[in-house]
């Protein structure tokens with residue numbers, strides 16, 4: 001597969017997957033998601049790879065979720081080679097790949113971009129990184145992993161605060177809440193992530209695989225709701241409420257959801 005929206009390289013025992021749409025703050029479209037899934041499977045199959053680093057181009061954003069401009073123009077997140085919109089399959093492969101996935105957060109991790117880092121095994125953040133959910137501002141949400149798994153990490157009260165108020169949190173706040181494992185200066189982010197990848201790659205791959213699936217086992221029941229949430233979100237995406245959210249984003253104004261209450 002030819003990548004247009006991401007970069008893939010192997011450095012030592014680390015596969016480095018870079019979301020490469022800095023002109024859209026690394027927001028994803030259907031093609032981006034399809035390429036990410038492909039790259040994760042490539043890293044899964046590569047014997048020399050012991051860990052995956054997921055990061056993004058530039059120093060402004062890790063990923064700000066679904067590309068709202070594409071959605072506003074086309075009514076979807078655009079086309080993919082296989083014709084599918086597979087955000088849930090991306091979440092699944094991050095959980096299923098039997099190698100640690102290290103998120104290296106180089107800026108804003110917002111909306112669907114925040115959900116992706118939450119699902120990674122560990123997160124290292126640049127000092128200037130910002131975290132939060134934004135979906136309800138544009139009539140979108142992830143009521144699957146994005147809600148239930150987030151609550152496991154930060155607790156119910158904090159998870160509900162994150163979703164119900166759509167605020168942004170600093171890297172220090174994210175560290176205090178257990179959302180990230182370490183904060184480093186932006187200039188040291190990739191080197192730090194590579195050091196973590198090297199360290200874990202020296203350990204028994206079978207033990208790591210067992211542990212990852214052991215951790216996953218405890219939260220696996222959330223998956224039952226993931227598919228339901230995806231179908232519900234697709235239906236929400238076809239409503240006037242969704243159109244108002246996306247149009248307001250493009251117009252750079254506050255949405256008026258009053259008629260949908």
Ligand SMILES: CC(C)(COP(=O)(O)OP(=O)(O)OC[C@H]1O[C@@H](n2cnc3c(N)ncnc32)[C@H](O)[C@@H]1OP(=O)(O)O)[C@@H](O)C(=O)NCCC(=O)NCCSC(=O)CCC(=O)c1ccccc1C(=O)O
Nearest residue numbers: 025027064065066067068069108111112115134135140142
């Ligand atoms: C990220 C911001 C907080 C940054 O703010 P700021 O620094 O002030 O910069 P801006 O001037 O706002 O933005 C700069 C530039 O980038 C464009 N941009 C920003 N975000 C997006 C985006 N998401 N899509 C497209 N373009 C974007 C912005 O328009 C500016 O462009 P100019 O041309 O220069 O004007 C702030 O920008 C912000 O809050 N952004 C919106 C974040 C957002 O709403 N994200 C989408 C949330 S919904 C979502 O992610 C879908 C989820 C999903 O599909 C899903 C479905 C089912 C299960 C799971 C999922 C899932 O988890 O993904």
